[in-house]
Amino acid sequence: MEIFYSADIQDGILRLDAEEAGHCMRVLRHRPGDAVSVMDGRGNLYHGCILEGDSGGAAVRIDSIEKNWHSHPYHLTLAVCPTKNPDRYEWMAEKATEVGLDRLVPVIGERSERKFLGKEQRLQRVLLSAAKQSLKGAVPELAKAVSVKEFVAGCGPAGRQLRLIAYCSDEVQPRSSIMQELREFWGKVENPEIIVLIGPEGDFSPEEVRTAMEAGFIPVSLGESRLRTETAAVTAAEAVYLSLL
Amino acid sequence: MEIFYSADIQDGILRLDAEEAGHCMRVLRHRPGDAVSVMDGRGNLYHGCILEGDSGGAAVRIDSIEKNWHSHPYHLTLAVCPTKNPDRYEWMAEKATEVGLDRLVPVIGERSERKFLGKEQRLQRVLLSAAKQSLKGAVPELAKAVSVKEFVAGCGPAGRQLRLIAYCSDEVQPRSSIMQELREFWGKVENPEIIVLIGPEGDFSPEEVRTAMEAGFIPVSLGESRLRTETAAVTAAEAVYLSLL
Numbered sequence: 001m002e003i004f005y006s007a008d009i010q011d012g013i014l015r016l017d018a019e020e021a022g023h024c025m026r027v028l029r030h031r032p033g034d035a036v037s038v039m040d041g042r043g044n045l046y047h048g049c050i051l052e053g054d055s056g057g058a059a060v061r062i063d064s065i066e067k068n069w070h071s072h073p074y075h076l077t078l079a080v081c082p083t084k085n086p087d088r089y090e091w092m093a094e095k096a097t098e099v100g101l102d103r104l105v106p107v108i109g110e111r112s113e114r115k116f117l118g119k120e121q122r123l124q125r126v127l128l129s130a131a132k133q134s135l136k137g138a139v140p141e142l143a144k145a146v147s148v149k150e151f152v153a154g155c156g157p158a159g160r161q162l163r164l165i166a167y168c169s170d171e172v173q174p175r176s177s178i179m180q181e182l183r184e185f186w187g188k189v190e191n192p193e194i195i196v197l198i199g200p201e202g203d204f205s206p207e208e209v210r211t212a213m214e215a216g217f218i219p220v221s222l223g224e225s226r227l228r229t230e231t232a233a234v235t236a237a238e239a240v241y242l243s244l245l
Numbered sequence: 246m247e248i249f250y251s252a253d254i255q256d257g258i259l260r261l262d263a264e265e266a267g268h269c270m271r272v273l274r275h276r277p278g279d280a281v282s283v284m285d286g287r288g289n290l291y292h293g294c295i296l297e298g299d300s301g302g303a304a305v306r307i308d309s310i311e312k313n314w315h316s317h318p319y320h321l322t323l324a325v326c327p328t329k330n331p332d333r334y335e336w337m338a339e340k341a342t343e344v345g346l347d348r349l350v351p352v353i354g355e356r357s358e359r360k361f362l363g364k365e366q367r368l369q370r371v372l373l374s375a376a377k378q379s380l381k382g383a384v385p386e387l388a389k390a391v392s393v394k395e396f397v398a399g400c401g402p403a404g405r406q407l408r409l410i411a412y413c414s415d416e417v418q419p420r421s422s423i424m425q426e427l428r429e430f431w432g433k434v435e436n437p438e439i440i441v442l443i444g445p446e447g448d449f450s451p452e453e454v455r456t457a458m459e460a461g462f463i464p465v466s467l468g469e470s471r472l473r474t475e476t477a478a479v480t481a482a483e484a485v486y487l488s489l490l
Contacts, residue, residue, distance in 0.1 A: 177490040238483040245422040
């Protein structure tokens, strides 16, 4: 199933930009009259018919809409410190999207060796293509990079959100397991919202953990294995996904 | 913590080959008399002292041994069809090793586009470096590639093993969830052994699934998300790992 992407939708017509149209009209040799499926990245899948176009752009008449197409029953934010090797961050973004991710926030920790993200546009494309490939109607939002403390401060009141911070030691307080916290959380609230903070190679500083705890983040363990930053982030996304199965 | 690797151990002395000694003596500038830690890839971690050596090789006197160093409480075999892009297979091998893997078997399915593995030596190095990096004493074994049916036939009687085959449809029989099967399995047997079969992009053929079922494999679902082959394999390893937390 080939899914195209468009954010340019009005009056029952959607337009494919040069990149999408090039793939649709030139690579896949679609012609006016062909039926195509197009996602808007916000959870809607449109079924329609190509009216006109070439590899520079195309217009599609919308015949039907599937809302919340292939959505997952929660809203997951991963706030993850950049990895030294950006490819590992892109890989994490792809895998978390396949499993189920809604918002990715690059956060810079006090102990982060890498103090910036970089390659945002490339990461955006990774998120879009992973969403298309795994048939997710909604493309995860990529937030702008902020410090861990800025991110925590910006979270506001916890309300009914589950807020977890993956921490590698029991120094600040004995941690519970991420699975235990998730099992206790499910079923308690409608439209469950989860935020997981994942630290840099050098882990969070105890002060960052305390600041997060004051904002309602619960320090959790991801188990006994020593995981790389990107593996920890994917493990957290997998924990959220698998704990519902 | 820097861990070296050696399979050449006798009479209380272990020898680092040129690659490991080069890293130890040239890159990290260790000298005779320095204390080092060396794993044998079979679960033992040796602590000792460099007797002599240069970037071409080194001898280490063993002072103490930690057995079953950082082992996990199960034995997991992943039998995974090669991915079109070999990098994705290497990535999967690295991540599954970080989380917990004991044996990786490349299996060729009837619908596999890629009918061979290739780059075995490179994959071996990925498994070793992932084990070292994640502080796992045992390096996962890489078996030689076989067809899905050969692999299933070679499994022998199921005994008390949990055998799962991740399948994308309920065509052959309604699937249970992998987490459900794992939750029911834990605690029932000592030294639990688990085998998970992961299919190619085109999924297993119904006949392969039936053959596996005759050998005691239970068709399971990895959830609603459409996962790439390598993501499915990592998800299976994560399910085994996380279902114990």
